[in-house]
Amino acid sequence: MINRREVFAGQVLRLVVDRVSLPDGSISTREVVYHPGAVAIVPFLTDRKIVLIKQYRHAVGKLLWEIPAGKLEQTEKPLDCAKRELFEETGYQARRWTKILSFYTSPGFTDEQITLFVAKELIQAGTFDTREIGLVSIISQSQIEQMVNAERIRDGKTLLALFCVGMLPATLPS
Secondary structure (H helix, E strand, O other): OOEEEEEEEOOOOEEEEEEEEOOOOOEEEEEEEEOOOEEEEEEEEEOOEEEEEEEEEOOOOEEEEEOOEEEOOOOOOHHHHHHHHHHHHHOEEEEEEEEEEEEEOOOOOEOOEEEEEEEEEEEEOOOOOOOOEEEEEEEEHHHHHHHHHOOOOOOHHHHHHHHHOOOOOOOOOO
């Protein structure tokens, strides 16, 4: 790296522009979005049914079907964040938690890392936050496959999570 210029610092992310020297000696710029990290949760009601939410996403201008997820607060541990987000977005709490994996969402321009959890033995403990979430639904594995094939589920973290937990086959019909 030759130098760095911070372009924006907001409540959720920070954008910098770096001047870098490439392996061939040429100079280029890289725009990097720094993000505090996030969690995503696959909440299982049964072996074949999970809880999905429908949430408006301003960046794409659409309501999207997703697994519950959310941004880490300062110094918050991923499991604590997952528990908080599951309750806020669905009204459920879980007795059993398993970390599946952590992944970078798009390392070409951001350091955002999502930690994926499975939540089981769900208990309805309240109601979801209607300011953010439009709908909470119980969805079966066959419904998920139909929704993915019809491109009704298009969120990347949700698609990856569904494959990881075996809710989608390794290959989908075209």
